[in-house]
Amino acid sequence: MITIDSLTKSYGRQVVVDGVTLELPDSGVTSIIGANGAGKSTLLSMVSRVLGADAGVVTVDGLDVWNAPGRKIARRLSILRQETHTQARITVRELVEFGRYPHSRGRLTPECRAAVDEALAFCDLGELEHRSIHELSGGQRQRACVAMVLAQDTRYVLLDEPLNNLDLVHATALMRLVRRLADERGKSIVLVLHDINYASVYSDRIVAMRDGVVVRDGSPADVMTEDALSHIYGAPFVVHTLGEDRIAAYYR
Amino acid sequence: MDDAPVTPAGSPAPASPRPGGPADPTGQVAAATAQAPHRPRAGRTRLVLGILTLIALAASAAFLTYGVDGHWDFALPRRAATLGALAVVGAAIAVSTVVFHTITHNRILTPGIMGMDSLYVLAAASVVTATGNSASAVLGPVGAFAANTLLMTGLALVLYRWLIGDGSRGLYTLLLVGVIGGTLFGSLTSFLLRTMDPNQYDALMSDLFASFTAVDLRLLATAAALLALCGGAAWWLAPRLDVLTLGRERAIGLGVDYRRTVTLAMGIVALLVAASTALVGPLTFLGVVVANLAYRLTRTYRHRVNMVAAALVAVAALVTAQTVLQHVLRFNGTVGSLVALVGGTWFLWLLVKEARS
Numbered sequence: 173m174i175t176i177d178s179l180t181k182s183y184g185r186q187v188v189v190d191g192v193t194l195e196l197p198d199s200g201v202t203s204i205i206g207a208n209g210a211g212k213s214t215l216l217s218m219v220s221r222v223l224g225a226d227a228g229v230v231t232v233d234g235l236d237v238w239n240a241p242g243r244k245i246a247r248r249l250s251i252l253r254q255e256t257h258t259q260a261r262i263t264v265r266e267l268v269e270f271g272r273y274p275h276s277r278g279r280l281t282p283e284c285r286a287a288v289d290e291a292l293a294f295c296d297l298g299e300l301e302h303r304s305i306h307e308l309s310g311g312q313r314q315r316a317c318v319a320m321v322l323a324q325d326t327r328y329v330l331l332d333e334p335l336n337n338l339d340l341v342h343a344t345a346l347m348r349l350v351r352r353l354a355d356e357r358g359k360s361i362v363l364v365l366h367d368i369n370y371a372s373v374y375s376d377r378i379v380a381m382r383d384g385v386v387v388r389d390g391s392p393a394d395v396m397t398e399d400a401l402s403h404i405y406g407a408p409f410v411v412h413t414l415g416e417d418r419i420a421a422y423y424r
Numbered sequence: 425m426d427d428a429p430v431t432p433a434g435s436p437a438p439a440s441p442r443p444g445g446p447a448d449p450t451g452q453v454a455a456a457t458a459q460a461p462h463r464p465r466a467g468r469t470r471l472v473l474g475i476l477t478l479i480a481l482a483a484s485a486a487f488l489t490y491g492v493d494g495h496w497d498f499a500l501p502r503r504a505a506t507l508g509a510l511a512v513v514g515a516a517i518a519v520s521t522v523v524f525h526t527i528t529h530n531r532i533l534t535p536g537i538m539g540m541d542s543l544y545v546l547a548a549a550s551v552v553t554a555t556g557n558s559a560s561a562v563l564g565p566v567g568a569f570a571a572n573t574l575l576m577t578g579l580a581l582v583l584y585r586w587l588i589g590d591g592s593r594g595l596y597t598l599l600l601v602g603v604i605g606g607t608l609f610g611s612l613t614s615f616l617l618r619t620m621d622p623n624q625y626d627a628l629m630s631d632l633f634a635s636f637t638a639v640d641l642r643l644l645a646t647a648a649a650l651l652a653l654c655g656g657a658a659w660w661l662a663p664r665l666d667v668l669t670l671g672r673e674r675a676i677g678l679g680v681d682y683r684r685t686v687t688l689a690m691g692i693v694a695l696l697v698a699a700s701t702a703l704v705g706p707l708t709f710l711g712v713v714v715a716n717l718a719y720r721l722t723r724t725y726r727h728r729v730n731m732v733a734a735a736l737v738a739v740a741a742l743v744t745a746q747t748v749l750q751h752v753l754r755f756n757g758t759v760g761s762l763v764a765l766v767g768g769t770w771f772l773w774l775l776v777k778e779a780r781s
Contacts, residue, residue: 209468218675219675221676222672222673222676222677241679242676242679242680242681243679244679245679246677246678246679247679250677251673251677253673253674253677258706260669260725261723261724261725261726262669262670266725267670269676270667270670270678271678273678273679273680274678274679277663278663278666278667279663
């Protein structure tokens with residue numbers, strides 16, 4: 173369980189995350205939605221201890237993320253962020269091997285190799301494994317980053333806008349992979365998503381933020397209503413039922 | 425720098441297991457995709473390091489023996505001391521630059537360009553001013569070196585650690601602050617020099633701008649010991665530095681204590697800069713050349729490989745230049761200017777390339 177207690181962050185006088193209290197479960201897919209600037213990514217950055225908070229506490233399985241040893245946290249919690257570039261020459265396989273660092277500190281065990289091979293296969297990267305990450309397309313690079321997070325093999329996986337750079341087919345493939353991780357491995361996956369229909373179709377739970385606070389928190393059926401979405405985004409929505417899925421239309 | 429010995433990137437993995445490669449002990453992993461060319465770069469790394477070692481050794485042999493004409497007992501100890509100084513300085517500058525590149529997330533700036541060797545000179549001038557006499561007369565050369573190094577490392581840890589921050593400052597901010605810092609330290613040094621008694625001034629100058637040809641053996645031994653210590657620390661820190669190449673956020677996500685690692689690395693850099701500056705004075709542009717040449721040759725992010733390769737390149741380059749200048753052309757003490765000429769040109773080229781991309 174990840175517990176977030178009265179977490180606050182402001183930049184100057186602008187409060188970005190305003191006293192958020194939230195519990196994230198041990199398993200399942202949780203999506204965080206909201207308009208630009210609602211504080212979703214800031215919240216995720218603080219949970220993953222990349223960003224310090226002004227006030228509040230985050231614990232992962234009872235460990236305070238800012239005070240517990242980094243390695244201990246990194247074996248429980250992994251994060252995929254929007255891409256940061258590196259000048260070094262790194263191949264896809266080497267990038268994925270970095271995911272094993274919290275377990276092996278750079279000395280790969282046979283178990284690590286197996287985890288890396290599996291992550292590469294899971295993300296369909298077998299043929300690209302010796303390519304430099306500079307040579308890849310945005311989507312391929314995104315898959316390589318996802319594979320690194322998989323190799324880290326943590327109970328909690330945080331994905332900050334993982335569908336960026338992905339075309340429709342790859343976005344759907346990634347969401348199916350997320351679903352499989354939750355269903356087959358019992359992992360807890362928390363995603364920041366802009367596409368609310370992916371959130372609707374693939375999540376167990378949707379947390380909606382607006383102006384730094386959580387305004388809706390519930391199953392897709394609870395959140396994917398015209399009233400709730402209009403409130404979250406401050407714009408009109410039409411929600412259709414297609415088979416079992418609720419699909420929001422906001423194009424007109 | 426050709427592409428010859430590497431397996432073409434992206435070619436389908438051959439299905440046969442690699443000869444001599446370790447067998448997969450778990451046996452579950454499909455051998456076809458996984459184990460085949462497991463480290464296509466391992467062969468290249470060995471080749472590059474082997475060739476660089478040979479070049480460095482050949483240059484050293486040439487330096488020790490060229491044109492001695494039978495005066496072996498006179499020439500050899502002197503030349504060996506110079507060779508020792510060249511090796512210590514080359515290795516210290518190379519390792520400090522590679523580490524510095526990683527913690528600043530750029531491959532252009534070096535501790536020298538950022539004014540760290542000017543900071544050492546300032547520390548030395550301050551120590552002389554404070555003790556009221558040439559520090560080396562009071563403390564001996566090793567004691568003076570220790571005092572300067574302590575002062576310089578303390579200042580560097582405060583100033584540069586703050587400047588690097590969380591690694592998000594851009595190249596041009598760092599460059600600008602570095603140039604201003606270097607100029608400031610230089611101006612403060614010349615201010616101190618102007619207030620100095622001429623005898624102190626003379627002693628300080630001979631301490632600071634000792635050349636490769638007049639090496640104090642005790643100082644050389646101290647600098648070598650410091651190099652061994654810092655080199656060992658850098659080797660030990662290398663896996664974490666490898667993770668740091670992915671950027672701050674990913675490093676934190678992988679459980680690296682970012683602040684602590686950068687501070688440790690900064691301490692190593694400062695001590696190495698002190699060691700090399702104490703021996704021969706500032707060699708501002710050597711680091712940028714040798715580190716970038718090493719990256720091009722090794723083509724890996726691994727710090728252990730890059731530090732060794734850069735050190736070998738530095739030693740080979742310095743020893744070759746010194747051999748040609750001192751023994752063949754009979755010039756004295758011009759290696760520094762040669763390094764500035766070649767290194768400065770390379771640095772400008774790197775800056776232009778960076779600006780275009």
